[in-house]
Amino acid sequence: MEEAEKLENFMEWATALGISDSLSINVDEDERRNPNNHQTLSCLRQSLSISYFPNAGGRGLCAVRGLQKGQLILRVPKSALMTSQTLMLNDHRLSMSVSKFSLSSTQILTVALLNEVSKGKRSWWYPYFTQFPSNYDILASFDQFEIQALQLDDAIWAAERALERTKTEWKSATAVMEELMFKPHYMSFKAWIWASTSISSRTMHIPWDSAGCFCPVGDFFNYAAPEDEQVFSEDLTAADMAAKSLRLTDGVFEGESAAYCFYARTNYKKGDQVLLSYGTYTNLELLEHYGFILNNNPNDKAYIPLPSDLYSLYSWPLDSLYIHQNGKPSFSLLAVMRLWATPKHLQKSVRHLAYCGSIISNENEIIVMEWLSKKCSLAL
Numbered sequence: 615m616e617e618a619e620k621l622e623n624f625m626e627w628a629t630a631l632g633i634s635d636s637l638s639i640n641v642d643e644d645e646r647r648n649p650n651n652h653q654t655l656s657c658l659r660q661s662l663s664i665s666y667f668p669n670a671g672g673r674g675l676c677a678v679r680g681l682q683k684g685q686l687i688l689r690v691p692k693s694a695l696m697t698s699q700t701l702m703l704n705d706h707r708l709s710m711s712v713s714k715f716s717l718s719s720t721q722i723l724t725v726a727l728l729n730e731v732s733k734g735k736r737s738w739w740y741p742y743f744t745q746f747p748s749n750y751d752i753l754a755s756f757d758q759f760e761i762q763a764l765q766l767d768d769a770i771w772a773a774e775r776a777l778e779r780t781k782t783e784w785k786s787a788t789a790v791m792e793e794l795m796f797k798p799h800y801m802s803f804k805a806w807i808w809a810s811t812s813i814s815s816r817t818m819h820i821p822w823d824s825a826g827c828f829c830p831v832g833d834f835f836n837y838a839a840p841e842d843e844q845v846f847s848e849d850l851t852a853a854d855m856a857a858k859s860l861r862l863t864d865g866v867f868e869g870e871s872a873a874y875c876f877y878a879r880t881n882y883k884k885g886d887q888v889l890l891s892y893g894t895y896t897n898l899e900l901l902e903h904y905g906f907i908l909n910n911n912p913n914d915k916a917y918i919p920l921p922s923d924l925y926s927l928y929s930w931p932l933d934s935l936y937i938h939q940n941g942k943p944s945f946s947l948l949a950v951m952r953l954w955a956t957p958k959h960l961q962k963s964v965r966h967l968a969y970c971g972s973i974i975s976n977e978n979e980i981i982v983m984e985w986l987s988k989k990c991s992l993a994l
């Protein structure tokens with residue numbers, strides 16, 4: 615079957631499931647929430663169409679008319695979401711086998727996805743599977759040469775850790791795949807990487823399963839970084855950060871209407887690509903979870919090697935000591951560097967200044983900035 619035909623079949627399948635982007639049309643809210651009304655109310659390509667954006671994520675969603683910031687642009691009913699639960703509900707053998715083993719929720723979804731894909735055209739989800747990419751470029755799929763080409767220690771470490779973690783998860787799930795009598799192709803590490811990357815790059819958060827859900831059509835949104843707020847300011851409490859990160863996502867599962875709903879994050883003109891913020895990520899994290907980087911990522915961070923005697927001077931998490939994308943050191947890095955550059959016998963008396971983010975002295979500031987600048991030049 616041609617790609618265009620597969621896409622057409624998928625869109626028809628999605629429409630029949632009640633996935634809809636024609637939501638500003640005047641429909642009584644009670645009527646819209648009635649799950650039996652999908653067939654009559656559902657419509658696609660009224661707000662969004664699938665297009666190709668060569669320099670911004672490849673295949674993505676395009677505005678077919680002007681869209682207003684905050685407007686509901688896509689609604690995917692709960693019944694159209696693919697989760698471990700829905701896959702097991704229709705496959706008794708799968709649910710029996712999975713229940714015998716101790717697996718994480720992501721491992722369960724990975725096994726369930728491979729099991730379903732292995733059914734080929736017999737799977738109810740087949741029209742959707744035809745739209746999954748056949749391979750990905752995430753860190754866990756890098757070979758040794760590609761890992762070394764990353765050059766920076768933290769990037770190499772992240773790639774090795776990602777590969778190791780994926781291998782461990784795969785090995786500990788082989789028993790269940792054997793029990794399910796997977797063919798060698800679906801048992802392979804390559805297949806496991808494909809499935810786990812499909813999960814890491816295409817699933818959306820749902821409150822009832824930490825592995826998330828596959829959301830047909832909703833997973834065609836490409837990514838734009840959130841940039842209107844400095845989200846991870848050190849002044850925020852954990853509760854503030856949780857509330858803010860919730861607000862960052864433009865897609866959310868709404869329990870009362872039993873649907874995944876997507877809202878326009880900004881105004882779009884006809885022909886613009888409609889983008890989604892998956893969250894706040896550095897480029898290394900984007901590479902690890904989604905297999906791409908942004909040339910201009912406002913949330914990027916760089917880590918530089920720090921003096922070993924600095925670690926006893928602070929109690930912040932290690933990952934708070936970094937250089938921002940604009941070249942400025944993070945609040946914590948600057949504070950601890952100022953303390954480190956102070957003679958030992960004076961450290962106690964200036965600690966409060968350093969922790970408040972204040973300059974300790976001009977001389978101290980020059981030592982800190984020269985040291986950081988030298989390390990940054992070396993890293994570059």
Ligand SMILES: C[S@@+](CC[C@H](N)C(=O)[O-])C[C@H]1O[C@@H](n2cnc3c(N)ncnc32)[C@H](O)[C@@H]1O
Pocket residue numbers: 669670671672673674745747815816833834835836837838903904905906907
């Ligand atoms: C949720 S899917 C989005 C739809 C995807 N482009 C497709 O064709 O199915 C996420 C994947 O799209 C790609 N992607 C999303 N946003 C991107 C961007 N801004 N730049 C490059 N690739 C992007 C990455 O491959 C990522 O893993």
